[in-house]
Amino acid sequence: MRIVSGLVLGLLSVASAHAAPPHYRVNADFDPQGNLKADVTVTLTEAMPEKSFLLSRRFALQPMQLPSGVTVTTEPAEKPVEELTRYTFHFAKPTAAPVKLRFLYTGQINTKHDSNAAALRPEGFELFIDHMWIPIGADIQTRFTVDADIEGLAPDLVVVAQGDVKRTKTGVRIRRDFIDIDLPMVAMQGLQRAEAHGVEFFGRDLSTRLSGFYVKHAEGAARYFEAMFGPLPRKVRMAQVWRKSGLGYARTAYTVLSEGGRSGEDVPEVNPARYVAHEVGHAWWMLASPLSEDFWLVESAAEYMSMRYVEATFGAGEIARNIASKVDGSKDAGPVMGHGRPNRIQLYGKGPLILWELDKRIGRPAMDRLMIAMAHEPVHTTPIFLKHLTAIAGADQATWFETAMRT
Ligand SMILES: [Zn+2]
Structure with missing residues (x-):
């Protein structure tokens, strides 16, 4: 019995150590009016019972040719932005073999749900996750590598994107061998x-x-x-x-x-x-889920580090002004944690102030050890942060911090 369970555990850990991240093959073609023709193949290698993706409802999706043993259900979704469709793929037999999901769709790239940053403007394109123009993992935490060929870019557009970027006469080829949750791109005149x-x-x-x-x-x-x-x-x-x-x-x-x-x-x-x-x-602070209360580990942590840079570069007077304006702005902020994703004021005002206060309480050397230990964690959650805080500064400081974040 012991031998058998040992074997099973051993096999499981080998399988997860070798699971490659999801990979996206993106062919996108824009016309000058911003009509998109897209052909996106998502390759999944990790065994799972089901996997959900979000895509904007403004796109018309062709019926999908699904691999055998895979079924899909769809439902409308309004989060994290409005007018999405959630595609949930069910795998009859979770397998480590690659599964390819191919999405073929057409539609207008511009949307009213664009965070006041239209995807296509007179000067060119600004594409990012809010436009929901490729299928995005519904957890908003699915990180993938990508090969993209994007056509329909006028020759005078300068492309800024991640990874290896090759401008062609009519488009751009993007090869990104590192993982991220998005396929962002700026393609604009005169950059x-x-x-x-x-x-x-x-x-x-x-x-x-x-x-x-x-x-x-x-x-x-x-x-x-x-x-x-x-x-x-x-x-x-x-x-x-x-x-x-x-x-x-x-x-x-x-x-x-x-x-x-x-x-x-x-x-x-x-x-x-x-x-x-x-x-x-954010190069070090972007690993917590944007849909959860842990999102303070992205925004409040980046803002706290920015305050540290301002203090080091501009001195005590400047950081005092910054703190005073944050105190004033977050008077009625309410708890940072305990209600799902924190709001703007909680993320950028109150959260950084509590981190600043923690810095004062435990001292700069301990605060630095804490932030360094956390920055090297592959996934950022509040319990992991509290574990490091307890080890570095004791359980009382961890209790103070968690209470401050929940009050
Ligand atoms: Zn930020």
Whole structure:
């Protein structure tokens, strides 16, 4: 009996150690009006009873040719954005052999659910997960490698994307051998390129104060965080786009910023510094589920690290101003944890303030050991954070922290 269970355990661990991540083969073809023709094959190698994907309802999907032993059920879904369809694939026999799911669909790339960042604008494309234009794991945590051929890009569009990017006359080939939850891309007219330590920066005017500050502080923050967490695994490609919305976001080795309302002769240097340090911070802080209360380990942690960079670079006065505005903004924030995904104020205001307070309570050397231990974890959850906090600073500090986050 003991021998048998030992064997079973041994086999299981071998199987999971060898499971390759999901792989996406994406063929996408755009016409000048933004009509998309897509052919996406998702290859799954990990054995599982079922797997769900989300795709925007604005796309018309052709009936799928499913591999034998695979069935699909569909239902409408309104989260994390509206007007989605959830496709759940059921596998009769969970198998470690690759299963290929092919999605063929057409539809308009622009949507009203675009976080005020339209996918297609007069200057070109900005594509990311909010547009739900390829099937995305319904947990929003399914990380995949990707080979993409995207056609229908005018010759004057400069493409910024992850991995190996080859512009062709009519499109782009993207080969990404590292995993991420998204296939983000900026393809816009007139982007110029600048390079510094840790960053490749793209913007339409590299001579503005804002562009200069972004490049300077992307490099500064990369060096500051590297001294704590070790080398950035990959240079961060950073695209500065122009739209009214100030929305910015980070993926692995990729960040999009906006000029939106920020550029000008009088922009104070600390603003773009704080902002870009937050986005560079995501190189180490992006491994918690965006659908769960643990999401503070993405946004509050990146914001706390940005506060550290501001303090180190601009001094005590600047960080005191930043803390005062966060205190003022999060007066009525409510608990960060205990109700699913925290809201904006909880993520960017109250969460970072509690981390800052923890830093004061346990002392900077212990706080650094905690953040370094956490940054090296492959998955970020609150229990893992509390485990490290208990080991480093004791159970009382862990209880204080959890209570503060839940109050
Ligand atoms: Zn962020």
